[in-house]
């Protein structure tokens with residue numbers, strides 16, 4: 001199997017894993033930058049993530065134009081992905097989701113969305129909320145063109161997560177394993193945080209900036225690999241034990257991340 005078909009195979013796995021963990025349902029999507037052409041990215045055609053097959057994976061320019069093989073109608077919100085890749089050369093993978101326990105945090109500001117458990121540290125302590133109405137008025141809340149995507153990417157800035165008011169979130173990662181890991185633990189964090197706010201009558205002790213930095217700095221590829229192997233097993237998908245997709249700083253022969 002060539003590296004590129006392995007990448008597409010892992011993207012299929014990422015779709016299934018996110019569906020298994022209820023980060024996405026029939027909607028939501030995950031993409032990966034083409035490591036052989038950083039101006040392009042891979043994303044499924046418009047299909048429920050749990051149903052995605054390798055033949056559905058389509059190559060797009062940042063502006064959302066199909067390159068070559070066109071298996072069917074593309075996602076109308078593919079601009080979220082293109083705009084983040086355009087703005088962030090460090091980002092190798094993107095998830096857009098309507099993660100159910102996260103959405104309540106997008107429509108109120110009294111209870112902040114903060115990491116409260118060490119596994120959830122990658123979401124960071126500075127999580128902005130993008131409100132599409134601020135610039136685009138009354139819409140159907142979907143990101144359906146590059147202007148909207150770029151405005152969202154601007155709010156995301158250098159961060160890992162931006163919430164989207166009345167919609168969901170965008171998650172940026174340095175690899176497919178990274179972005180899947182963050183998305184799963186963001187949903188887990190949201191569910192636990194709602195309970196903590198209820199138990200504590202609104203008072204909680206979130207992770208500090210220093211604690212988040214200590215967690216994310218020390219997190220090696222091994223952590224992602226351990227999760228990924230388990231998730232492949234859970235969704236009955238092939239597991240390729242390698243660091244080829246870890247992005248800048250990693251190589252296929254460099255096992256230091258493992």
Ligand SMILES: [Zn+2]
Nearest residue numbers: 077096167168
């Ligand atoms: Zn959406």
